[in-house]
Amino acid sequence: MPWKTLSDRAGATTRVGRYTQAAHFRAALLEGLVQGVISLNEIVARKTLAASDAVITALVMAQPISLFFSAYWSNFLVGRDKRSTFLIFGALGRLSLVLVAAVHGGVGFAVVVVLATLMIGAIIPAQNALYQSNYHVVERGRVFGIATAIQALATIGSAVLVGRLYDWRADGFRWAYAGAAVCGFASCWTFYRIRYKSRGEGRPTRLRAAGLAAEIRRSIRSPFAGSLSILRRDAAFRRYEAAFMAYGLAYMMLQPVLPIFLVERLHVDYAQASNARGLIFYSMMVLFSPLFGRVVDRTGPVRLSMAAFVVLAAFPALLMTAATVRTAYVAFAVYGLAMAAVNIGWTLGPIHFAGSSDSAAYMGAHVALVGLRGLVGGPLGILLYRWSGTPNATFACAVGLFLLGSGLLWTLSRERAAA
Numbered sequence: 001m002p003w004k005t006l007s008d009r010a011g012a013t014t015r016v017g018r019y020t021q022a023a024h025f026r027a028a029l030l031e032g033l034v035q036g037v038i039s040l041n042e043i044v045a046r047k048t049l050a051a052s053d054a055v056i057t058a059l060v061m062a063q064p065i066s067l068f069f070s071a072y073w074s075n076f077l078v079g080r081d082k083r084s085t086f087l088i089f090g091a092l093g094r095l096s097l098v099l100v101a102a103v104h105g106g107v108g109f110a111v112v113v114v115l116a117t118l119m120i121g122a123i124i125p126a127q128n129a130l131y132q133s134n135y136h137v138v139e140r141g142r143v144f145g146i147a148t149a150i151q152a153l154a155t156i157g158s159a160v161l162v163g164r165l166y167d168w169r170a171d172g173f174r175w176a177y178a179g180a181a182v183c184g185f186a187s188c189w190t191f192y193r194i195r196y197k198s199r200g201e202g203r204p205t206r207l208r209a210a211g212l213a214a215e216i217r218r219s220i221r222s223p224f225a226g227s228l229s230i231l232r233r234d235a236a237f238r239r240y241e242a243a244f245m246a247y248g249l250a251y252m253m254l255q256p257v258l259p260i261f262l263v264e265r266l267h268v269d270y271a272q273a274s275n276a277r278g279l280i281f282y283s284m285m286v287l288f289s290p291l292f293g294r295v296v297d298r299t300g301p302v303r304l305s306m307a308a309f310v311v312l313a314a315f316p317a318l319l320m321t322a323a324t325v326r327t328a329y330v331a332f333a334v335y336g337l338a339m340a341a342v343n344i345g346w347t348l349g350p351i352h353f354a355g356s357s358d359s360a361a362y363m364g365a366h367v368a369l370v371g372l373r374g375l376v377g378g379p380l381g382i383l384l385y386r387w388s389g390t391p392n393a394t395f396a397c398a399v400g401l402f403l404l405g406s407g408l409l410w411t412l413s414r415e416r417a418a419a
Contacts, residue, residue: 016197020134021143023194025150030187032151034094036158036278037173037180041113042259043273044166044173051106053260053386057378060255062114064248064374066121067367082126083192090188093120097184100177121367123188128363132351133197138297141348145293148343152285159278166270230365236416237353237362240302241369243408244346247309248370250401252377253384253394254316260382261319261391262328272325276332284336285343292341301352302413305345309406312338316395316402 041059045051051059096116103109135143165172231238262268262276296304311334318331350362384394 014136014139017135017139017143020130020194021147023190024143024147027187027190028147028151029154030183030190032154033158034180034184034187035151035155036160036282037162037176038113039155039159039277040162040166040173040270040273042256043263043268043270043277045106045109046259046263047270048166048170048173049106049109051110053256053382055106055110056259057256057382058110058114060252060259061374061378062117063121064252064370064378066118066371067124067374068371069118069121082129083194083196085123085126086188086192089119089122090185090192093117093122094184094188095181097177097181101174120184123191124367125363127191128347128351130191130194130196131348132354134194140351141293141296141344142290143293144344144348145290145296148289148293148340149286152282152289156279156282156286159274159282163270163274163278228365230361234353236412237350237365239408239412240349240353241366243305243309243405243412244349244366245369245373245405246401246408247305247312247342247405248373249377249380250316250398250405252374253381253401254398256378256382257385257391257394260385265391266322266325266328268325268328276325276328280329280332281336281339284333285340288337288340289344292344295341296344296348301345301349302409302416304341305349306406306409306413308338308341308345309402309409312342313399313402313406314338316398320392320395 042051042056045055045059093116096112096119099112100109103112131140131144162172162176165176231241262273266272268276292304315331315335315338318327318334322328322331346366350366354362381394381398384397385391387393
């Protein structure tokens with residue numbers, strides 16, 4: 001279906017929303033192709049490059065730690081032009097993936113991927129500001145759900161393709177990352193071309209390298225001042241973040257354990273790994289993201305995330321019983337279902353609590369806390385696994401933390417409804 005036809009029939013109802021989502025959907029498709037490649041980062045590192053536990057942990061920690069950098073950037077994006085963020089950090093965070101073609105060994109691979117991941121985290125506040133500016137509150141969740149489904153569908157195709165490529169040619173990952181670099185930058189360029197509705201946001205930026213360096217220096221002097229202020233004065237948002245802290249610790253504990261569990265315990269090949277982490281997981285994202293996008297427009301991110309955390313607890317519980325790849329496939333189906341809801345609740349939550357104010361400050365607090373739990377959760381998960389001698393110790397701890405996060409949101413939801 002042509003993009004204009006899809007945009008006219010689905011999602012946004014306002015003129016600016018329809019204009020924005022046409023480009024948003026194209027960018028989501030391109031980014032999905034990238035995600036299919038990087039979804040096998042840790043599997044490539046372990047199976048092909050014989051990476052150590054420390055390298056695997058560094059790879060999975062890169063994404064949450066990148067959000068610390070995102071928090072720095074959020075601090076001075078408030079009230080400023082945000083379009084140049086897509087161009088500058090798209091080049092640093094996506095085009096740099098072509099360097100994977102020249103690496104040898106797990107450490108070199110991890111260095112390139114980690115540095116690229118740290119750079120791409122800077123565009124998150126700019127994306128959220130775009131969603132806040134150009135989508136009306138009644139259409140925001142619906143459009144985001146459709147865009148997520150498009151991205152997930154592209155991820156499925158990409159992940160399945162590269163999984164088969166890697167089984168055919170062990171060094172095929174070098175070609176795949178070069179392609180991901182081009183697609184990733186094209187996605188960022190598409191976002192850069194979108195005009196913001198807010199006055200002044202659509203004008204081309206004049207921020208040059210010297211100005212960028214000055215802004216970074218200023219932000220480093222007080223990187224989280226705005227974020228801490230938000231958390232101090234907004235009690236409801238603070239409690240929402242406490243619930244996501246419990247969820248996020250569990251999530252991060254699982255990440256370094258999963259690739260080792262799949263490779264060492266279930267002895268998966270690349271095709272099976274791409275089936276679990278690509279085809280099955282993202283198929284659930286495709287099927288349920290549009291539905292949950294509509295749900296969040298009606299119920300809000302608090303109640304949606306509350307239910308999602310309960311379902312998510314079933315994922316590590318199922319892995320505790322997994323003796324075959326088939327059981328792991330069922331677990332990843334549950335995982336994808338839950339994360340379709342969590343993804344929407346996580347992204348739209350700060351916008352919900354920000355109301356009419358600039359959401360960049362709320363997103364700064366939100367992503368900074370993700371970075372914090374990433375620093376703790378990843379090493380804790382792998383240490384618990386190795387200390388106990390079984391992944392079930394990590395899986396059981398994750399079950400408890402997911403349920404704790406849901407309970408905290410349930411309390412918050414009841415109190416807000418009664419107020």
